Amino acid sequence: MAVNSKEGLSPAGIALIGIVLLALLALTIAIARFHWGAWNLILAMAIATVKLILIALYFMRLRYSGRTLWVFAAAGFFWLLILVGLSLSDYLTRRGPY
Amino acid sequence: MRPAAKPEAPGLGRSETGAAGQFADLEHERSASLLGMWTFLATEVLFFGGMFTGYIVYRTFYAEAFREAGGHLDLFWGGVNTAVLLVSSAAVAMAVRAAGQGRGKSTAGWFFSAAALGAVFIAIKAHEYTRDYREHLMPLRDLPFRFPGPHADQARLFFNLYFVMTGVHALHLLIGMGLVLVLAALSWRGRFSGGRDAPVEAVGLYWHFVDAVWVFLYPLFYLMGR
Numbered sequence: 005m006a007v008n009s010k011e012g013l014s015p016a017g018i019a020l021i022g023i024v025l026l027a028l029l030a031l032t033i034a035i036a037r038f039h040w041g042a043w044n045l046i047l048a049m050a051i052a053t054v055k056l057i058l059i060a061l062y063f064m065r066l067r068y069s070g071r072t073l074w075v076f077a078a079a080g081f082f083w084l085l086i087l088v089g090l091s092l093s094d095y096l097t098r099r100g101p102y
Numbered sequence: 103m104r105p106a107a108k109p110e111a112p113g114l115g116r117s118e119t120g121a122a123g124q125f126a127d128l129e130h131e132r133s134a135s136l137l138g139m140w141t142f143l144a145t146e147v148l149f150f151g152g153m154f155t156g157y158i159v160y161r162t163f164y165a166e167a168f169r170e171a172g173g174h175l176d177l178f179w180g181g182v183n184t185a186v187l188l189v190s191s192a193a194v195a196m197a198v199r200a201a202g203q204g205r206g207k208s209t210a211g212w213f214f215s216a217a218a219l220g221a222v223f224i225a226i227k228a229h230e231y232t233r234d235y236r237e238h239l240m241p242l243r244d245l246p247f248r249f250p251g252p253h254a255d256q257a258r259l260f261f262n263l264y265f266v267m268t269g270v271h272a273l274h275l276l277i278g279m280g281l282v283l284v285l286a287a288l289s290w291r292g293r294f295s296g297g298r299d300a301p302v303e304a305v306g307l308y309w310h311f312v313d314a315v316w317v318f319l320y321p322l323f324y325l326m327g328r
């Protein structure tokens with residue numbers, strides 16, 4: 005299978021994804037108006053992640069790509085997870101001062 | 103200078119398929135180009151990731167100060183800029199689609215629209231930076247930094263992160279604008295017709311990546327203090 009298929013979304017599909025992304029932007033701004041403590045951060049990051057996934061799948065056409073590109077796209081985030089995870093495992097379990 | 107002799111050995115020049123000599127055909131060249139771009143983007147994820155990690159660590163410690171500081175940013179213009187970038191990404195997706203179908207002039211038009219939206223983003227960002235400067239919220243070099251309340255030092259950290267991260271992002275966007283403008287000119291002249299559109303796809307991926315970075319910068323900096 006080719007690394008990346010040449011097909012992609014139709015213009016209507018691209019417009020639809022664009023509208024969904026703008027709707028998610030409106031949603032995240034609306035949620036920020038409420039004060040739900042930690043949930044504000046969790047929901048904002050969840051919405052941002054959904055937007056990232058939509059951009060990667062449809063605008064960056066991962067949805068129509070072969071496994072190789074999926075692995076390469078995931079690799080950066082996998083290492084980022086290690087970077088953030090190990091950093092926090094240190095900071096969160098040690099008492100300051102830093 | 104005499105013109106170079108026509109290359110005969112494989113690995114030089116263009117083969118009869120139109121691909122560069124080291125590739126079997128255009129599809130082979132395209133696969134290599136996409137894989138290379140995704141590899142570069144993985145390094146970019148980690149480049150921005152280091153700064154995001156810094157933000158996460160300091161926000162964990164100084165959540166209250168970061169909320170207060172975030173409240174000083176311009177929610178409205180930040181939101182408009184997010185919308186501008188999302189629409190620009192849709193325009194680039196249209197450009198890549200047009201290039202895949204060999205419609206060079208259409209590609210050029212969509213790329214030009216994306217670059218124009220990029221310019222709008224930069225102009226709004228400049229307006230915001232100017233306001234931050236006037237309000238003494240720009241902790242660069244010897245500039246005075248004034249923040250009301252007991253969290254001034256932590257707020258200074260927030261604004262350091264804000265200016266470095268949005269600044270590096272804006273630099274990426276400027277580079278992206280340069281790239282799409284060059285590609286717009288080339289595709290207008292038909293450079294990417296006949297399946298030779300791999301560069302268009304690669305630059306499209308870069309543009310979407312820059313958009314996706316902002317998708318995270320916006321909530322982390324603008325929305326947390328509301």
